[in-house]
Every structure is written in C-alpha cells, then in structure tokens.
Amino acid sequence: MPRPDRRENDQIRALHSILGLLNRVDGSAQFSAGSTSVYCGVYGPVDVKVYDEKLDRAVIEVKFRPAAGVSGTKDRWVESAVRGTFEREILAQMHPRTLIQINIQAREDDGSADAAAINATTMALVDAGVPLRDMVAAASCAVLADGAAVVDPTLEEAAAAQSVHTFAFAGSDIGRAGSGGASGSTSPVYVDSRGDFSVADYDRCYDLCLRSAQRVLAFMRTAIEGKIAKESQISVV
Amino acid sequence: MDVDMESQDTRDIASRIVTPGSVITNDTAFMRGHGTFAERTTIYSSVAGAVERINKLVSVRPLKQRYSGEIGDIIVGRITEVASKRWRVDVNSRQDGILLLSSINLPGGIQRRKSESDELQMRTFFAEGDLVFAEVQSYFADGALSLHTRSLQYGKLRNGTFVTVFPQLVPRSRSHFHTLPCGVDIVLGVNGYIWVSKHVPASKVEENSELIYSDKNEFISDDERETIARIANCIHLLNRLYVKITDTSIIFAYEASLTHAVKDLLTREIAIDLAHNVKTRLEQQS
Numbered sequence: 005m006p007r008p009d010r011r012e013n014d015q016i017r018a019l020h021s022i023l024g025l026l027n028r029v030d031g032s033a034q035f036s037a038g039s040t041s042v043y044c045g046v047y048g049p050v051d052v053k054v055y056d057e058k059l060d061r062a063v064i065e066v067k068f069r070p071a072a073g074v075s076g077t078k079d080r081w082v083e084s085a086v087r088g089t090f091e092r093e094i095l096a097q098m099h100p101r102t103l104i105q106i107n108i109q110a111r112e113d114d115g116s117a118d119a120a121a122i123n124a125t126t127m128a129l130v131d132a133g134v135p136l137r138d139m140v141a142a143a144s145c146a147v148l149a150d151g152a153a154v155v156d157p158t159l160e161e162a163a164a165a166q167s168v169h170t171f172a173f174a175g176s177d178i179g180r181a182g183s184g185g186a187s188g189s190t191s192p193v194y195v196d197s198r199g200d201f202s203v204a205d206y207d208r209c210y211d212l213c214l215r216s217a218q219r220v221l222a223f224m225r226t227a228i229e230g231k232i233a234k235e236s237q238i239s240v241v
Numbered sequence: 242m243d244v245d246m247e248s249q250d251t252r253d254i255a256s257r258i259v260t261p262g263s264v265i266t267n268d269t270a271f272m273r274g275h276g277t278f279a280e281r282t283t284i285y286s287s288v289a290g291a292v293e294r295i296n297k298l299v300s301v302r303p304l305k306q307r308y309s310g311e312i313g314d315i316i317v318g319r320i321t322e323v324a325s326k327r328w329r330v331d332v333n334s335r336q337d338g339i340l341l342l343s344s345i346n347l348p349g350g351i352q353r354r355k356s357e358s359d360e361l362q363m364r365t366f367f368a369e370g371d372l373v374f375a376e377v378q379s380y381f382a383d384g385a386l387s388l389h390t391r392s393l394q395y396g397k398l399r400n401g402t403f404v405t406v407f408p409q410l411v412p413r414s415r416s417h418f419h420t421l422p423c424g425v426d427i428v429l430g431v432n433g434y435i436w437v438s439k440h441v442p443a444s445k446v447e448e449n450s451e452l453i454y455s456d457k458n459e460f461i462s463d464d465e466r467e468t469i470a471r472i473a474n475c476i477h478l479l480n481r482l483y484v485k486i487t488d489t490s491i492i493f494a495y496e497a498s499l500t501h502a503v504k505d506l507l508t509r510e511i512a513i514d515l516a517h518n519v520k521t522r523l524e525q526q527s
Binding site: 095131138228232 | 288290303307384
C-alpha cells in the first residue's frame with residue numbers, strides 16, 4: 005500500500021536545519037523533517053542553584069514545550085528521554101557545579117517529534133560548544149496494520165499503526181555499523197517502543213531506524229561542517 | 242564516519258574540521274588539549290570546530306563557547322545582586338563573577354579604611370543593573386572569578402551604550418580601553434561585553450573622586466550620540482560577520498561607514514560590504 009505522501013517505506017522526509025538562529029542563547033538549532041519542526045535552545049554551562057548543584061559534574065535540565073496548549077505527561081516523557089540520552093553523551097564532568105539547560109519548543113508536530121527533538125538537541129549542543137562524547141541521531145519507525153514497516157511516520161500513520169518505535173544511536177556506533185559490522189553489534193542509546201509487536205517487527209524497525217539515523221547523522225555533520233567552514237573563512241584571524 | 246588517520250601524514254591533523262565524536266588521531270605521540278577527550282589510545286573531538294596542533298598538543302577550537310576567564314583579563318560586567326560584602330556580577334561566563342567590597346576603590350582616597358557604614362551603603366557604589374569595568378584578580382575555590390576595580394580607569398560605566406559580541410572575537414591585548422579619534426571611548430571586555438561612550442578626559446575623574454560612582458550622565462550632544470550609535474553599529478556588523486574586534490578594526494569600520502547613514506549600517510548588503518572593506522584593510526596592514 006503506498007504511503008499517503010508517496011514516500012518509499014524506508015524513505016525519510018526532507019530534512020532541513022538552521023544553526024544558531026536564536027541570539028539570546030548559547031547555542032540553538034531548528035530541525036525539521038517534512039512538516040515536523042522543532043526548535044532547541046541551549047544555555048550552558050551556567051550558574052546553578054545551590055540546591056541542584058552537583059559537585060563532580062554539570063546538571064542537565066531539559067524543558068519540552070508542545071506546539072500548542074499546555075505541556076502534559078507526554079511532554080515530560082520526551083524531556084526524560086532527551087535527558088537520559090544526553091546525560092550519557094555530554095561530558096558533564098568537565099563542567100562541575102554548573103547547569104546545562106536544554107529548552108525544546110515544538111513548532112509543528114506531524115509525527116516523530118521525539119526523534120526530531122533529539123536531533124535538534126544534538127545540533128544545538130554542538131552549536132553551543134558543549135563538550136560531547138559523540139553526536140546522537142534519532143529516527144522512528146511504525147509498523148502498520150498490514151505489517152509493513154515505514155520510517156519517519158507522519159502523525160496520521162503513527163495514529164493508525166500497530167506499533168511505533170523510536171531509536172537513537174551514537175555517531176561512532178552508526179559509523180561502525182556503516183563500515184560493515186553486524187547490525188546487532190551497535191547498541192542504541194535510546195529506545196522507545198509503543199503498541200503490540202513481535203521480536204521480528206522490532207528487529208525490522210531497528211535496522212530501518214539505524215539506516216535512517218545514518219542519513220540524519222550525515223546530514224547534521226554536513227550542516228555543521230558547512231557552517232564552520234563558512235565562518236572560519238570569513239573571519240580575520 | 243571514522244577517518245583512518247594512520248594512513249595520513251600527521252601534518253594533516255591540523256586545520257581539519259571535526260564534529261563531536263570524530264577520531265582526531267590514533268597516534269599515542271600526541272597529547273590531548275581543549276575540546277578533546279581520550280579513550281584508550283585514541284583522541285576524539287568533543288566539540289565541533291577546527292583542529293589545532295602546537296607541537297604534540299592537539300586541541301579543537303570550537304565555533305563559539307562561553308567566555309572562561311583568566312587572571313588579568315579586562316572585562317565589562319553587569320551587577321546582578323548586592324550580597325554581604327560583595328556584588329555578584331554577570332560576566333557572560335559559566336558562573337557569576339564576584340566583586341568584593343574590599344576590591345573596590347572607595348571614594349575619598351585609596352588609603353581610607355573600610356567601615357561598617359560602607360557595608361550598609363554598598364548600593365551607593367554599585368546597584369543592580371550597573372555596568373562595571375573591572376579586571377580579573379583571582380579565582381575562588383569553586384572557579385568563580387574574583388574581580389577588582391582598584392584603579393582609577395576601572396569602575397562604573399556611564400555616558401554610553403552597551404554592545405554584546407562573541408567573546409572569542411575580542412583578543413586579549415595590552416590595552417582594552419581606547420579613545421578613538423572620533424571622540425568616543427570604547428572598553429573592549431574580553432568577555433564579549435563592550436561599552437561605547439562619550440569621551441571624558443581622565444583628569445576630570447581624578448580631580449573629583451565622587452564622580453567614580455556617579456549615576457548621572459553628562460550632557461551628550463546629538464552629534465556625540467550619533468557617533469556613539471555609529472560605532473555601536475560598526476561593532477554589531479563586525480560581530481555579525483565574524484571579524485576580530487580591535488580598536489583598529491573598529492576605526493576602519495567607522496571610516497568606511499561614514500558614507501552611509503547610521504540606521505542603514507546593519508542592512509545586509511552594506512554590512513557585508515563594510516566588513517569586506519575592513520578585512521582587506523586589515524590584511525594590507527599585516
């Protein structure tokens with residue numbers, strides 16, 4: 005069955021990003037996949053309240069706001085997902101007794117917003133110059149009623165799906181998988197699966213998401229390197 | 242996207258653009274510097290930027306990062322809080338800086354002893370929102386910067402306008418206070434905070450030490466206001482196009498800008514044109 009927007013099953017929507025578009029924050033990014041679009045702004049490392057302070061590393065705080073309405077439990081879930089993912093990847097011990105605040109604002113949610121939030125956060129953290137162990141790329145995948153697995157589902161597809169899965173991978177793991185390693189050898193840094201699914205469904209989605217994440221990562225690298233190249237060329241050193 | 246560096250000449254390490262998690266080198270001969278981390282024998286990049294190598298030290302210079310202070314830095318800060326015997330100062334860094342009551346010049350002579358009444362009237366020296374021109378004296382145990390204003394050239398800033406730029410565009414140099422030929426004083430804080438103000442001769446402040454903590458602006462004529470605005474816009478455009486901000490580059494930008502109205506300076510075409518103009522003149526000079 006063809007998809008409503010005529011994409012192939014393993015085809016992600018067109019990606020678009022802008023780095024450093026907000027001027028009051030330390031780093032910011034907009035990440036869009038099709039009509040799903042997310043802003044992320046990062047403050048950090050900044051002063052932290054004594055109550056929250058950790059003596060050996062930076063505190064990481066994540067705020068997620070939906071495109072419309074007040075934020076609810078679903079948004080808390082995205083916050084905890086982003087925090088869990090990036091607590092592992094940010095070199096927090098390099099900035100003890102400070103705070104790294106990640107603010108995410110959904111601009112439009114047309115499915116796969118959690119993956120877009122993770123991708124936008126990676127780009128904003130890179131823009132802010134926060135030391136990272138690795139870049140993180142996320143992708144989601146839905147198993148439809150007819151058993152077909154489709155990547156980057158729209159809201160419509162996700163609502164009708166049997167199960168929806170979101171995976172995030174670290175850049176070095178993606179690189180290893182890309183260079184011919186067995187797909188089972190890479191471990192995702194974040195997994196979220198909802199609905200009824202079999203192990204075979206899960207494995208199928210895993211492979212599809214890994215390949216999509218590869219494309220997303222390559223896109224993000226190109227965008228960042230392009231920006232650096234442009235700015236180091238124009239500056240007088 | 243791992244790059245096999247062993248096959249490449251080690252000279253290629255420098256001037257490469259990397260993203261977090263990229264392998265910089267597997268060679269154990271190198272030491273890791275800022276912007277990198279090591280796992281086993283491999284050095285990875287932790288930020289996105291250009292790789293720099295000094296002898297055996299490999300570091301990555303990020304696109305932009307928060308200001309991190311060093312002792313002796315000349316900075317501009319904004320008072321955020323009056324606390325007991327100290328002021329908290331926003332210095333555009335990861336933590337607020339601290340200005341101790343004992344690190345300022347009290348009015349009425351340098352030799353005067355501090356008294357309890359000074360503690361009670363700290364707001365008459367610096368209140369919340371005031372801008373200070375200060376020097377980094379030392380670090381506290383938690384890494385916060387301790388500032389001092391124990392020189393007549395430091396102190397409260399008035400008679401002008403405030404500009405924020407990327408901290409890495411302001412190089413550390415011998416002097417951070419400049420009087421431009423157009424009759425404007427600028428204070429280039431290495432933390433990326435810049436103060437552009439009307440020129441006031443230093444002798445005037447020396448004569449009257451009460452003036453150090455004055456909150457009142459002097460009379461500023463319309464022409465002076467326009468010149469201050471022009472310099473502020475020149476700094477904005479240099480910042481926007483990533484040109485190093487020094488007294489020379491500001492003077493070049495100012496001279497080039499005289500053919501345009503102040504309000505037009507930040508339109509895209511004019512800004513790019515002026516920045517290129519400044520760039521070529523800087524290159525000619527060096």
